[in-house]
Amino acid sequence: xxxxxxxxxxxxxxxxxxxxxxxxxxxxxxxxxxxxxxxxxxxxxxxxxxxxxxxxxxxxxxxxxxxxxxxxxxxxxxxxxxxxxxxxxxxxxxxxxxxxxxxxxxxxxxxxxxxxxxxxxxxxxxxxxxxxxxxxxxxxxxxxxxxxxxxxxxxxxxxxxxxxxxxxxxxxxxxxxxxxxxxxxxxxxxxxxxxxxxxxxxxxxxxxxxxxxxxxxxxxxxxxxxxxxxxxxxxxxxxxxxxxxxxxxxxxxxxxxxxxxxxxxxxxxxxxxxxxxxxxxxxxxxxxxxxxxxxxxxxxxxxxxxxxxxxxxxx
Amino acid sequence: xxxxxxxxxxxxxxxxxxxxxxxxxxxxxxxxxxxxxxxxxxxxxxxxxxxxxxxxxxxxxxxxxxxxxxxxxxxxxxxxxxxxxxxxxxxxxxxxxxxxxxxxxxxxxxxxxxxxxxxxxxxxxxxxxxxxxxxxxxxxxxxxxxxxxxxxxxxxxxxxxxxxxxxxxxxxxxxxxxxxxxxxxxxxxxxxxxxxxxxxxxxxxxxxxxxxxxxxxxxxxxxxxxxxxxxxxxxxxxxxxxxxxxxxxxxxxxxxxxxxxxxxxxxxxxxxxxxxxxxxxxxxxxxxxxxxxxxxxxxxxxxxxxxxxxxxxxxxxxxxxxxx
Numbered sequence: 212x213x214x215x216x217x218x219x220x221x222x223x224x225x226x227x228x229x230x231x232x233x234x235x236x237x238x239x240x241x242x243x244x245x246x247x248x249x250x251x252x253x254x255x256x257x258x259x260x261x262x263x264x265x266x267x268x269x270x271x272x273x274x275x276x277x278x279x280x281x282x283x284x285x286x287x288x289x290x291x292x293x294x295x296x297x298x299x300x301x302x303x304x305x306x307x308x309x310x311x312x313x314x315x316x317x318x319x320x321x322x323x324x325x326x327x328x329x330x331x332x333x334x335x336x337x338x339x340x341x342x343x344x345x346x347x348x349x350x351x352x353x354x355x356x357x358x359x360x361x362x363x364x365x366x367x368x369x370x371x372x373x374x375x376x377x378x379x380x381x382x383x384x385x386x387x388x389x390x391x392x393x394x395x396x397x398x399x400x401x402x403x404x405x406x407x408x409x410x411x412x413x414x415x416x417x418x419x420x421x422x423x424x425x426x427x428x429x430x431x432x433x434x435x436x437x438x439x440x441x442x443x444x445x446x447x448x449x450x451x452x453x454x455x456x457x458x459x460x461x462x463x464x465x466x467x468x469x470x471x472x473x474x475x476x477x478x479x480x481x482x483x484x485x486x487x488x489x490x491x492x493x494x495x496x497x498x499x500x501x502x503x504x505x506x507x508x509x510x511x512x513x514x515x516x517x518x519x520x521x522x523x524x525x526x
Numbered sequence: 527x528x529x530x531x532x533x534x535x536x537x538x539x540x541x542x543x544x545x546x547x548x549x550x551x552x553x554x555x556x557x558x559x560x561x562x563x564x565x566x567x568x569x570x571x572x573x574x575x576x577x578x579x580x581x582x583x584x585x586x587x588x589x590x591x592x593x594x595x596x597x598x599x600x601x602x603x604x605x606x607x608x609x610x611x612x613x614x615x616x617x618x619x620x621x622x623x624x625x626x627x628x629x630x631x632x633x634x635x636x637x638x639x640x641x642x643x644x645x646x647x648x649x650x651x652x653x654x655x656x657x658x659x660x661x662x663x664x665x666x667x668x669x670x671x672x673x674x675x676x677x678x679x680x681x682x683x684x685x686x687x688x689x690x691x692x693x694x695x696x697x698x699x700x701x702x703x704x705x706x707x708x709x710x711x712x713x714x715x716x717x718x719x720x721x722x723x724x725x726x727x728x729x730x731x732x733x734x735x736x737x738x739x740x741x742x743x744x745x746x747x748x749x750x751x752x753x754x755x756x757x758x759x760x761x762x763x764x765x766x767x768x769x770x771x772x773x774x775x776x777x778x779x780x781x782x783x784x785x786x787x788x789x790x791x792x793x794x795x796x797x798x799x800x801x802x803x804x805x806x807x808x809x810x811x812x813x814x815x816x817x818x819x820x821x822x823x824x825x826x827x828x829x830x831x832x833x834x835x836x837x838x839x840x841x842x843x844x845x846x847x848x849x850x
Contacts (some may be wrong), residue, residue, distance in 0.1 A: 216752070222683065226686045226687045227687075228684055229684050230690055233687060233688065234691075235698070237699060240700075240703050279600065289713065346814060348833060349826065349830075351829070351830075352827075352828075352829035352830040353822075353827060354799060354802065356783065356786045356806070357806070357825075360806045360809055363809075408646075443756065459692075460692040460694075463694070467694055467695075467698075468783060482698070486699070486701075486702050497690070498691060501692045501695060505691075506693065509690070517825075522844065
């Protein structure tokens with residue numbers, strides 16, 4: 212177990228190193244270099260040269276890399292000229308609100324996805340299964356922004372049940388104080404994920420139902436209910452736990468579109484604004500943080516899997 | 527916008543006993559057929575695969591839908607002539623009529639004609655991005671897995687790193703950097719998509735390279751390149767084709783999403799996603815259904831069709847589902 216963890220941790224560190232290299236390459240992809248991207252096309256060559264020197268972009272690439280990593284290790288994600296504040300402070304303002312959206316949306320989607328996925332597996336190839344399969348395929352094939360805007364049309368514009376915009380406000384408290392405004396963004400986000408969990412749960416339960424241990428349990432006279440909830444359910448949940456850790460990039464991606472549609476004051480919306488303003492410091496800083504979260508999520512998923520499933524540890 | 531494709535279908539539990547005579551899990555129809563003709567003459571792999579595929583009525587219907595959509599986009603403009611380059615402000619937001627079967631958008635473009643042109647872009651970018659991803663990913667994964675050792679570990683950590691960066695974020699950054707034309711869009715979408723393919727193909731290669739027929743290549747003096755191209759890749763082709771199918775759907779959806787963020791193909795070119803997000807501006811005005819539902823339904827139908835076909839192909843290539 213310890214050996215497995217150390218090996219896995221070493222891999223994660225190596226991956227993080229490659230990520231920083233890829234990110235540095237992205238910085239230098241900007242036409243005319245990062246300073247040109249920052250100052251815009253009308254900046255004079257002298258201005259670009261001045262800022263290049265100021266930020267050290269005229270130094271050899273390995274020096275730049277070293278200094279940049281040093282800064283990152285001190286929590287300095289860069290400075291956004293467009294926002295006139297550090298990326299880190301923008302992040303600390305925005306991230307908690309995105310975590311609320313992602314957290315609530317994930318919980319809602321799991322609350323629907325897991326039971327309905329089990330229902331589908333138990334009642335497979337019935338009308339109910341086909342209807343739910345159809346719904347989850349809609350979730351896969353419909354652009355996120357389309358679903359979100361249709362919800363706005365139906366529940367906000369046509370019927371005034373919920374407000375069309377997400378809660379506005381600077382603090383987490385302000386966002387949470389407007390629960391009605393949270394409903395539509397969370398629902399739209401939850402639907403996106405529902406498709407994922409329910410399909411996965413259906414397939415996982417169906418896989419488990421044909422395992423030997425199920426036959427053994429039945430042979431011992433366990434009731435169908437006990438077989439399902441005492442044995443199959445628990446084993447199927449293991450894979451969902453892993454999937455949760457592995458789908459962090461999907462969670463982040465979904466949040467961007469939902470936040471843009473609902474004008475939600477989170478990280479995804481800020482990322483979109485940064486894309487509009489060609490604010491490369493924010494773009495790269497946010498990407499780096501989301502990536503770090505993904506790596507940690509993957510690591511936790513693997514550790515969780517090893518804890519829950521002894522077979523992994525020894526292989 | 528899910529990057530994770532639906533998990534594979536598993537045959538029902540109650541048919542498990544059929545394993546004994548078929549050597550694999552069988553579907554209901556197959557089991558029945560097997561009972562009638564247990565000693566059928568051997569068929570080619572393609573033929574057997576097609577039989578499994580054809581049992582999936584949804585997949586057959588999906589092929590029909592796709593043929594229709596492709597014909598609509600590429601043959602349609604030959605019969606239904608519209609001007610999709612010059613704006614016509616006298617016909618702004620005109621309602622559907624005999625001269626404009628699906629009305630016009632806010633710049634006076636005929637919506638039905640635009641649906642064909644936009645569909646061409648969506649399909650072309652989707653298919654091309656999928657092809658690029660699959661070709662690059664397959665070669666990378668097969669070579670990495672085949673050579674193995676430290677080399678493989680190194681290449682795979684690069685893949686892990688690329689996959690750890692949230693896909694949509696990096697695609698947005700690339701779009702901001704390159705102000706993409708439709709052609710460049712293909713490579714932006716493929717730039718990080720191939721990583722997933724590489725990982726899958728590498729896994730497949732790891733099992734394939736220990737097979738005797740691959741080992742035999744070495745014994746008779748064949749090079750590594752020959753082993754990879756002539757023996758490993760063809761045997762991983764099932765995985766590869768299934769991935770390609772899902773990749774097309776993912777790419778079309780991603781292009782649509784970028785269109786919504788105004789980072790997709792630039793006007794006067796358009797794709798279904800740009801049309802849809804444009805039409806959604808008129809959602810609250812009410813009544814402009816022809817700007818919203820046709821492109822929306824086109825995207826959904828196309829993506830569902832590719833997903834169904836991908837599922838059916840996976841079953842078809844899954845040898846345990848096939849009659850031996």
